[in-house]
Amino acid sequence: MRKIIRLFLVIGLAIFSSSALAADTKVFNVYTDANSPDNHYIASGYMGDYADVSMDNKSMSNPNSGSTCIKVVYSAKKTQGQGWVGIYWQNPPNNWGSKKGGFDLTGMTKLSFWMKGEKGGEIIDKVVVGGIKGLYPDSSEIAFGPFKLTDSWKEYTVNLAGKDLSYISGGFSWIINSDSNPQGSIFYIDDVKFIADTTVKPETKKQEEMPFYVYSDRGAMQNHFIASGYMGDTSDIKTDLGSVENPYSGSTCIKIEYNNNISYGARWAGVYWQNPANNWGGIDGGLDLSKATKITFWARGEKGNERIEEFKVGGILGEYSDSDSAGIGPVILTKEWKQYTIDLTGKDVSYILGGFCWSTNIDVNPDGIVFYLDEIKYE
């Protein structure tokens, strides 16, 4: 009987130590040095244009501490046609939620990591903790970014206080895109760790300052929301966020082509700019834009007389819903740039996931249309 109890204790201890962390654990390393026994998670989850990136996790090129750091070389060639790339540190390796393997990081209040760029000015789209879906989904997804690297080591921290970290199989990931880094980039990562710092308190949503851009120029740091929410006949839409065809201001504008193939039989199409990308209300990603009284944008049609049924902000409804919605339309575009305004007076824009949206249909544009947008901003 004693033997059996002892066996249970051993098994129990083994299970506990492999998947759960004691609440008083102060630091939980993801990467300190190559081959460090303290490392957790494996950099196995390649996403997007995975052939555009090479990563050396034993680089001895001036690490922040210890003897090695991680060196990433990104070519921005869009080899897989995605325009972005990212890598997840997973447990076990290559686990996209099909296997059980998350760590219980309860008690950790922040992620700390160090980064630097080869030249400085490299833009990291975001760093993410958690967010793996599948059969065994992570209990949270916390994103941080975009941010611009300097040419010397700098510590970045992500506030995790108050988040449900009870099951995290995707411990750390970074994403970079070709719009922000059209020539590619080289950057370094070191000392990635979770820390239980009791002085860190849960972040309250801050009111964003105005003007607050949805789009100013391709890859601009001040851009917010991602043009990810394709609707209706999605295959009939082509979006170029870096069109140089007569932008209203800066060096680029957005060119949208909507053809009349009616690929999925919907007879309409539209795109939402979302936060984070592809968020249809499943993620707590709303931004507080309460200081805005309007959103303005510039638009023109390639020929003139293109009809957009609606330009809109907010209106995404899901587990997390936009706090309100406002729109204008139908709008008949002119060949010349013209500014449009959506009045937000009296609207509750304290929680906005869907920062901007357009939609139209084939019945009012039987031959399809090409139109342009620029300088989309909350004011």
Place this chain on the structure above:
Amino acid sequence: MKRISAILAGGLLIFCILFPVCHAATGLKVTKVTIKKLKDSRYQLLVNNKPYIIKGVCYNPVPIGESHDYDFWSDPLQPWIIDGKLMKDMGINTVRFYQVGENPEAVKKVIGDLYSLYGIRTMMGHWLGFWNYPAPFYGDADFRENVKKSVLDMVREYKDEPGILFWVLGNENNYSFSGKLNPWSSAEIDAIEDPVAQISERARVYYSFVNEIAEEIHKIDPNHPVAMGNGEMITLDIAREVAPAVDIVTCLIYRGRSFGNIFKGLKNMFDRPLMLLEFGCDAYNAYTKQEDQDVQAKFLEDQWVQIYKNLAVNKTGEGNCLGGAIFEWTDEWWKNKEHDPDSWSVHDTGSNWSNGAYYFDIKVEGNKNMNEEWFGIVALSPELENGLNKRILRKSYFTLKEFWKKPYDKIKKDKKK
């Protein structure tokens, strides 16, 4: 003779003052329903001077195998008798009818039975010709006159029924302004080039018409308010300009668990009391392909929590909500394929529309997740009981029954979380 007439007239006047109007058949008093405006645009519905919270349900008890043209008003099986009892037990105090039936005596019996037997009052609707063929030409004088006459005839016929709570004009008719549903126009509107101005003009024409009818109703029936049934809050800013005679704005809202900013939003758009005329959640999960009573119960409870938070008595909310009517009492098996009689006896799990606010099953292929035949808080069984489809009470029935017993307990509990 003149003196006798004068004495009789005087006596009648005193009688009327002392004794409010009584219904001839039942002896029950005609209800006096008013809106009380409080500070900060908070509103209360008063029934015979007492606050009344509308705990309502949309009632259209189409049996299995029948479709929209089934006339329940004249059904000798009297489904409202068994349904009214179940409603009363649950805590429902109001039903919403979309439009009166053809036989006034039958309609009066239904309204009267529900009220006299169970204390359930009636919100009586009128489509305002929205489904007429050809399209509802709200700018056409003859069309307007016909619709107006039909509404006023209804009011004259039923205004003295003690069970009447108020009149509801229209049901999402504003979705026609953009031309996407039941499109209509006029030469004047067609002459407008700007499509936005066209929509605004249709709204102006329609809401002016609603206002005209509301004014006439007030002359005929000073005892019952007039509500307007709007799809979402679309174009209510124009209603504010041209429809001051409307007493209550009622909205049909399908925003999932939350009504969002509607309470505050309405204050900005059209300062009137708000009643949620239709809302709810279907009990079928299109993604897992099975009935899901838990989700329906959860969504409905969350929706009612918001309604109670925004009643006039609750200081923390906007205070402009009068209550709501759940869509709907029983499932309707004809709705998914309304033109296929064979399908009316089948509980279809198909869907014709998509709504991300009902996120639990939005991932179904094609995202069509709104299962029209599964919105009832009461399911129907093909098995008959006294000639009627047996009523099977869903979880939401019991959840709301408990909620209405102590609604503020639930709100307090939510706050603590």
